[in-house]
Every structure is written in C-alpha cells, then in structure tokens.
Amino acid sequence: MRIEDYELLLKLNEIGTIRGTAKAILISQPAVTQRLKYIEDYFGEIIFIRTPKNLVLTPCGEIILEHAKRVIEEEEVLKNKLSQSSDEVLGTLSIACSSLISQRFLPKILGKYTNKFPKVTIDLVTGISEDIRRNHKDYHVCIIRGEQLKESTSIHLFDDPLYIFDTEPFPKDIIKERPLISFKSDDSMHELVDNWLYHHQQQIKPLRTMTVDQIETCKQFMKQGIGMAVLPKSVSDSMMDEFPHIALELDGKPVTRYTWLSYQEGIRELPQVDEFIKMLTNETFM
Template sequence: MKIDDYELLIRLNEIGTIRGTAKAVLISQPAVTQRLKYIEEYFGEKIFIRTSKSLLLTPSGEIIINHAKKVLEQEAALKDKLSQSSEEVQGTLSIACSSLISQRFLPAILGEFTQKFPKVTVDLVTGISEDIKSQHKDYHVCIIRGEKLKGSTCERLFDDPLYIFDTEEFPSDSVKERPLISFKSDDSMHELVDHWLYHHQHEIKPIKTIRVDQIETCKQFMKQGIGMAVLPESVSDSMKEDYPNIPLTLNGDAVTRDTWVCYQEGIRKLPQVDEFINILTSKSFV
C-alpha cells in the first residue's frame, strides 16, 4: 500500500462518490475504480457499498479508514521531525487561508517564500474563515478574518476598514433606499454589516439583498449600478476616488475586519513554518 492509496480512501470517504473523488484528485473515474479494487483486494475486504447516491462504509471499511487516518498522521509527524532536524529548510508547509487574503496578498508572499526555500512543499487550502476554524488542527498555519482562533497563538496582520459603495450619492437629508449586494463570507462579516445598518436605518435602507458568490462579482455589480456594496478597504483599489462611498463607523470608531495568522503552540519549531510566519508578519498589507 502506498500513501497515495490511503489518501484516496480518505477522499472517497469524505466526498462519498467515485465521480466526485475523481474530479477532486484530478484522475479519471476508471482509474479511481481500479485503485479502489486493488486496495480492497489487498485487504481482502469490501470497504464500500455502492448505492445509487453515495458510497457507504462497511464495518471492515470503518476499521480500514481509521487505519488510513493513523498512517497519514504518522507520515505527517515523521516528515515534521525530519524537517525539524535538517539544517536546510525543507519539508511540508500546510496553510489554510481566507479566500480574500489568498486572492489579494498570498500569491506574492508564497512567491517570495518558495523562491527562498525551494525544497519546501506547500499544501494550500482556501475558503471561508469559519470553515477553516473548524478544521484548524489539520494545518500548520491558518490565516483567517474576523475573530481570532481560540486556543491558538494568534498575531494580528492588519485591520481592514469597511466602506459602503454605490454609483449614486449618499444623501445627507433623506433615507437612501437601494438594493444591497452581498458576497459570500462567514457569519461574522454579515453580522458586522447588519449591525451597522441597524444603527444607520435612518440614513440607509436596503430594499432587497442580492447575494453573489465572489467579492469580485459583488464589485462589478455595484459598478454597473445594480446596488450598494459593503467592501473591505484592502480590495477597494481606487474605488474610493471613483465611486460615492462612506466609511462604516459606530460611536466614532471604524468598523473593521481583523486578519490574523494563527498556529498551535510549538509549531514554529518547524523551520519551514517559522520562516513562513516571519515573512508573513513582516509584510505591510494596507
């Protein structure tokens, strides 16, 4: 059995279909089916029962999946020990990063890091901060937005002020009634906006909410005059000069989204992790 085979079993169990797994691991469905057949023959046990909707674990399959998880954990621990003992910075660096940060800032940071440490393998997952928090123990480093991660060492990277933009002016003597365009984010972002709107309902009243998946789509909809949009300063570029906007404030204080780098105690003993965090925390983001 190869490590790749154990990884494939884990993905099959997580995703639940051969088609979905094939798409996720970038190999063909027949290849996934053939590898699963080999693994089941190797153990002499049926691991999954195929139904019309998903794969179901057999009792033997549950035992084998638990074994696969332990093998992968031991493999990761071994790699960490080897990279820690080596004089040269190498090994694997696993990062989970907020989608906004991964799109806006991470490419340049990773470019600098990989050029400096070419023997380090980077495993990167991007997504919503809430999802990252729920699985933070699977990664060396988490870069998240909103509230910091409890039970971890967290360093603030930057505060990101929020602005509400529109193609139409914000009147000072009447209530502005316009659609509000909202992009997919975690609950803490939506709570910030809702709280601000509640305290400014005498000035701004959304007549409906249009939800889109990406922040860039949200920006483009706003630029076409479809409605208002609340955006972080870090992704606004020159929009503050080009479009009517007002900063979100409460009791005279700016409403911001904090960005954090979080990691478990002791993880910086791994040279590749320590070097990455050093580069990350030395950057000026806004």
C-alpha cells in the first residue's frame, strides 16, 4: 500500500462519491474505481458500499480508515523530523488559506517560495475562513479573514476596507433601491455588511439579495447592472475609476476586513514553515 492509496480512501470518505473524488484529485473516474478495487482486494474487505447517492463506510471500512489516518499522520511526523535534521529546506508545508487571498495574492508568493525552495511539497487547502478556523490544527499555517484565531500566534497582514459598487450613481437626497448581489463568505463578512446597511437604511434599501458562489461572479454581475455589490478593496481597486461606489464607514471609521497569518506555537521550528512565514510577513499586499 502506498501513501497515495490511504490518501485516496480519506478523500473518498470526505467527498462521498467516486465522481466527486475523481474531479477533486484530477484523475478519471474509472481510475479511482480501479484503485479502490485494488485497495479492497489488498485488505480482502469491502470498504465502501456504493449507494445511488453516496459511498457508505462498512464496519471494516471504518477500521481501515482509522488506520489510514494514523499512517498519514506518522508519515507527516517522519517528514517533519527529517526536514528539521537536514541542512536543506525540504518537507511538506501545509497551508489553509482564505479563497480570496489564494486567488489574489498567494500565487505570486508561492511562486517565489517554490523557486527558492524547490524540494518543499506544498499542501494547499482553500475555502472560507469560517471552515478553516474549525480545522486550523490540521495545518502548519492558516491565512484567514475577519477576527484573529484564538489559541494561536496571529500576525496581522493587512487591512482590506469595504466598498459598495453599482453601475448607477449613489444619490444623496433619495433612498437608493436596488438588488444586492452577495458572494459566499463567512458569517463575519455578512455581519459587517448587514450592520452597515442597518445604519444606512435611509440611504440604501436592497430590494432583494442574490447570492453567488464566487467573488468574481459577484463582480461580473454588478458590472452587468444586475445590482449593487459590496467588495473589498483588494479585488476592486481597478474598478474605482469606472463604477460609482462609496466606502463603507461607521462613526467615521472604515468598515474593514482584517487578514491574519496564524500558526501553532513551536511550528516555526520546521524550516520550511519558518521560511514561508518570513516570506509572507515581508510581502506588501495593499
């Protein structure tokens, strides 16, 4: 059995379908099916029952999955020990990163990092900050938005003020009534917007709210005149001269999203992690 086989079992259990797993790991569906059959033949047990909707773990499958988790964890511990004892920077660097940061800033940073440390394996997970917070101990470093992560060392990376955009002007003397386009984010982002709208209900009244998955989709819908959109400066600075907008402020202070780098105490003893943190904290974001 290879480490990749154990990782496949965990991914199948996480996603719940062969088709979804194949899409996530970028190989064909028949290849996933064939590898699963090999693993089940190796153990001589059925690991998953195939139902029309999803995969269901068998009792033997649960035992094998627990073993797979231990094998992968032990492999990671071994790699970390080897990287600490080596003069070269190598090993695995696991990163959990807010989707916005991973799209807007991380490619450039990881490009520089991998050029400098080509023997380091990057394990990157992206998503909304709320999900990352729940599983932050699974990663070497987390880059999240909103409030800093408790029980971790947190370094403030940058502030990202919010603006509301539209294709139509924002009048000062009448209430602006327009649909509001929202993108999938964590609760803290939606709370900031809802609180601002509550305090400005005599100026702006959303007729209805449309929610889309991606921030880029939100931008494009706004550009087509479908409605207003609240966007952080980091992804909208190029739109400032083209579209009407106002800054979100409360009591004269900008409504801002904070971005944090968080990690567990002692993790910087791993050279590959320490080098990434140094590179990230030396970066100019805004």
